[in-house]
Amino acid sequence: MAFFRTGMLGFGGGPAVIPLLQKEVVERYQWMNDDEFGDTIALSNTMPGPIATKLAGYIGYKVGGVWGLLTALAASVIPTVLLMVLLLGVLQRYKDVPWVQNMSQTVVPVVAVMLGVLAWNFVQQSQKALGWKIAIFLIVISVLLLEVIGLHPAILIAILIAVVLIPFIKRVVSK
Template identity: 70%
Template sequence: MRDIFMAFFRIGMLGFGGGPSAIPLVEKEVVGRFKWMTLEDFGDTIALANTMPGPIATKLAGYIGYRVGGIMGCLSAMIASVIPTVILMIMMLTVLQTYKDIPWVQSMSNAVVPVVAVMLAVLTWSFIKQSKDSMGWLKAILLIVASIILLEVLGLHPGILIAVLIAAVFVPFKKKGGE
């Protein structure tokens, strides 16, 4: 329980910028440090969590905590991830609101966006490499390009795309040669 609490407490303390910025931190703790999940399991967990409403960091904490430590692990992970965020949010918003017109405070706030973008890019690249290993470059690239077109060009909701892909996994298919 202590490891679950400390892992999600660190994430709660360092995940400035919302759920998307916390995902790489969760991956580092859950897959890298404690090895509670494989990268593939973590990717599946993110995909499933994105189909449900609510903050992604809380959903990940609840599920991973439950998977590792049952009900108590779930409660421990959720408390650890939410309490620091609430305390830090109140403190930081008070400070930022008080000093919002000072140039260095504006620069600090603007600097967070590219840092989060880089963290997400690193996580995305690790998922792309994993996709290459499991399905090959051609299929992985085709799926990535199709997803970008559906999401960005056609405006399809991500939950719909994820649900269709999950459903497609369960559709039986025949291999060539009657195998």
């Protein structure tokens, strides 16, 4: 049901589903804590494909093995596909009607707030794990690299993973 609900209510694409999934996975069903969920999102962003599908697959597998994976994927993808076909057809047909235009424009700030709340939760988790100085430094550097320089997010995530793994690999190799 968690993935079915997010598939049905996830208007705005994959990133808009993340706060809904967090509510279901962390708060409602407690399959993960905030840190595990944040790590799962970070790792999911390093892989190709839609993030909602990757999250559903991994979380489903973690909770219920292969059958959990298949169930979560089906519950996440099937409603999205059906709604996409139905709603996009209707919205396309009536796109010039004022109430349809208003509805589409009204969803954008709601999704922005949901993503802002999710981002603030990540900032708080970063502060707990790293402290304010390092968290703010990494946020500022990330904004500069992503928005000013135009670095692809996957490259930044890969670099950060490498920075974390290099000391670990050195310790393993030296033993």
